[in-house]
Amino acid sequence: AQSVAQPEDQVNVAEGNPLTVKCTYSVSGNPYLFWYVQYPNRGLQFLLKYITGDNLVKGSYGFEAEFNKSQTSFHLKKPSALVSDSALYFCAVSPYGNNRLAFGKGNQVVVIP
């Protein structure tokens, strides 16, 4: 069965500094990888995904993520964090063509003005 690890409960970063949210996964076969963001009292919103192709994936709001097959990682990055990026971020994985999506426990990102 697939699984996702997001090792840090909370990530604190100063506004303007680079932001990284870590994600490692375990799956049989080729993975579909996703990042979602949840703002307070809202549902999850899609940020970006990796299915195949270039290992560096660009998504919404200036976020990007790098797929690293050898390290089974899919870290989310943003070069310059904004206060409005403060939210809960979820990494998710699904085996190719599979109908099950496994989420990590989520990372709270706090951007300090």
Added chain:
Amino acid sequence: EAQVTQNPRYLITVTGKKLTVTCSQNMNHEYMSWYRQDPGLGLRQIYYSMNVEVTDKGDVPEGYKVSRKEKRNFPLILESPSPNQTSLYFCASSLLPGETQYFGPGTRLLVL
């Protein structure tokens, strides 16, 4: 506007009183799913549906039922709710399995 809607958004009930949380999508998506979100546990899949009349268990199906009589609707049924089902519930849909999922706004349930 393309969206997934859930009702109610907030619900307080008592142990054993049957309830239904509705979910509807207007994107003609084949795949629909229910998740519960609990602090420190992330989202866990309850049930999913590949198409009309096709449903299957996710990771935490105990105490829940679903049905998919129409493509757009996927209600979650708690026949006899218990306090351990107090949680935040999300419905989601996607065009196909494994594709990007679109989430509803969530239903916060408290079972006393």
